[in-house]
Amino acid sequence: MSHKSELIASDINAYLKEHERKEMLRFLTCGSVDDGKSTLIGRLLYDSKMVYEDQLAALEVDSKRFGTTGGDFDPALLTDGLKAEREQGITIDVAYRYFSTAKRKFIIADCPGHEQYTRNMATGASTCDLAIILIDARHGVMTQTKRHSFIVSLLGIKHVLVAINKMDLVDYSSEVYEKIKQEYRDFATRLELIDQHFIPISALKGDNLIEHSGKMPWYEGSTLMHHLENVHIASDRNLIDFRFPVQLVNRPNLDFRGFCGTIASGRIKKGEVVMALPSRKTSRVKSIVTFDGELEEAFTPQSVTLTLTDEIDVSRGDMLVRPDNVPQVADAFESTIVWMTDEPLTPGKQYWFKQGTKTAAGSISNLRYRIDVNTLHREDAPALALNEIGRCLVRLNQPIAFDDYRRNKGTGAFIIIDRLTNVTVGAGMILNRAAAGKDDLWDAKADANLQAERSEVTxxxxxxxxxxxxxxxxxxxxxxxxxxxxxxxxxxxxxxxxxxxxxxxxxxxxxxxxxxxxxxxxxxxxxxxxxxxxxxxxxxxxxxxxxxxxxxxxxxxxxxxxxxxxxxxxxxxxxxxxxxxxxxxxxxxxxxxxxxxxxxxxxxxxxxxxxxxxxxxxxxxxxxxxxxxxxxxxxxxxxxxxxx
The missing domain is CATH 3.40.50.300 (P-loop containing nucleotide triphosphate hydrolases)
Structure with missing residues (x-):
């Protein structure tokens, strides 16, 4: 399973080129406290031979000092690197680890399970393609399991792998597995989790991680690693809507004027017509320049420099799009906001809102409701406290170009910055492309004075x-x-x-x-x-x-x-x-x-x-x-x- 290649010894450049072309999967582990998230990642790294010998030696010492396995090898310590994490046996901050197999490269985000670190979990999940939600087989679906599932749904992660862990502590019972599987499905019907898979595992023992476990012959599905290597994510990228937020105008000499940035979505070819927003001036792509030379075509998420045939005014924060496929341009939009600081969100207070390369001043003009992430119920609230999530109307001092977050994460997400401290205090997802201030009527409440009338015919x-x-x-x-x-x-x-x-x-x-x-x-x-x-x-x-x-x-x-x-x-x-x-x-x-x-x-x-x-x-x-x-x-x- 481990990534081995003879090219490392014979042709290092060919090896690096082969490695560079591999598809990358970003995934996170989340769930309730002590469900085994860090243990799972540590076991994956250990079994895939991605732990160096000096790390392994140090881990054996730390397992005796900090471990929760009675002095035996504790793979959780590979990701729980903070002293406070090891002393308490919990994850506090998001830990990132990197490994690869012959098929794919992986970036893992180990997210904390405690309620007070919800903001850390949301940060780790924001760039992921897949979420592994762990459930302790002894306890079943917990409140924090539901909380993290809701955030995964909120952030638009399409692929969810529900790993029912610690099967060794319930005698590898298929009845326990099926009961928890149905319990989670019943809850998830209220969420937008499109692609769900379930695998019974024991992260500590390695059951069904790399190889099928002989202790669970009743399970005929794939192993966890096989699923990670083969889940289809290529179609998740938006290759239809061309969005190019301009990060820098590159003018090294009088003969070159290029617009640098990362393609947020879609693709672009030489000779195609583009429109600059908000000016709506049009031109054609003259060249697509990269460090390695010019390209005939570029697509998300490549970083390129575009030159145009006409000298139109384009600055940092502007966006290049196709004239027949434009995003919404407005100074107000509906959003879901995760609040990330101790000082509460205050409607009407001025903040900086940064979306892509664009930064604009504005405020939350209306906090419509707060979402109880444990029950998914909506509650009236005057403000949002730390780790709370709410539906808000944002009004800016100037228009920006944006898309619905579920359609296009690159142009549908933003962060909120305190204007005095320059600290990021919140993160938001734009909900729709309706005109400025227009309500999403799916969620609108009927007038309280209206009464529902019932027919006498049953x-x-x-x-x-x-x-x-x-x-x-x-x-x-x-x-x-x-x-x-x-x-x-x-x-x-x-x-x-x-x-x-x-x-x-x-x-x-x-x-x-x-x-x-x-x-x-x-x-x-x-x-x-x-x-x-x-x-x-x-x-x-x-x-x-x-x-x-x-x-x-x-x-x-x-x-x-x-x-x-x-x-x-x-x-x-x-x-x-x-x-x-x-x-x-x-x-x-x-x-x-x-x-x-x-x-x-x-x-x-x-x-x-x-x-x-x-x-x-x-x-x-x-x-x-x-x-x-x-x-x-x-x-x-x-x-x-x-x-x-």
């Missing part, structure tokens, strides 16, 4: 009259996948069967209720919100609602499920390749998206997030409409929504 009476259970069937997929065609074919079939059914089509909604909306990320979200409310009313009336919507974002689909009710929300994914959808496009939407006439078009200039666990997957490129109808009807019969 749900059971409606079910008896119609012979069905109400439900909303969300048909989602790319434009051209066949959503509307399938929706109306289903409606015809269900109606002929005597069912009470109707179709909600995304385009029809836009011709009426949502005619005021465009096609930004925020507007697509609002269109689905309005439609979900309409579907809920139709379900309350006893009808089956067939909802045909592109609905490109998984987080928004989950919000729709919460509005309608998860027990009556069914997701059917129409999985047709984009080439097939293009061939079916009679309205020329894809061509208009290619030319930039239509911006933010999923599959072209914006992403479409495939539902991770749809109730039904239909390959509409191969299946005829009749077969798709039959499969959906079979699903409805199985769920006892509408029998045959």
């Amino acid at each position: 749900a059971a009476e409606r079910a008896g009259r119609f012979g069905q259970q109400p439900a909303t069937i969300l048909l989602t997929g790319l434009a051209g996948a066949g959503k509307t065609t399938l929706a109306y074919a289903l409606e015809r079939k269900l109606f002929d069967m005597g069912r009470a059914v109707c179709v909600l089509d995304g385009q029809n909604m836009r011709r009426g209720i949502s005619r005021d909306l465009g096609f930004t990320v925020a507007d697509r979200s609002e269109n689905l919100r309005r439609s979900a409310e309409a579907a809920k009313l139709l379900n309350d009336a006893g009808l089956i609602c067939l909802a045909a919507f592109l609905a490109p974002e998984e987080s928004v689909r989950q919000k729709a499920a919460d509005v309608i009710g998860r027990e009556r929300f069914v997701v059917v994914h129409l999985d047709a390749p984009v080439d097939v959808c293009r061939a079916r496009d009679q309205e020329g939407l894809y061509s208009k998206a290619d030319s930039g006439e239509i911006a933010n078009f999923p599959g072209v200039s914006a992403p479409y997030e495939t539902p991770p666990k749809p109730d039904l997957l239909l390959d509409t490129a191969k299946l005829p409409v009749e077969e798709c109808v039959s499969q959906v009807l079979a699903l409805l019969a199985e769920r006892k929504i509408a029998g045959s």
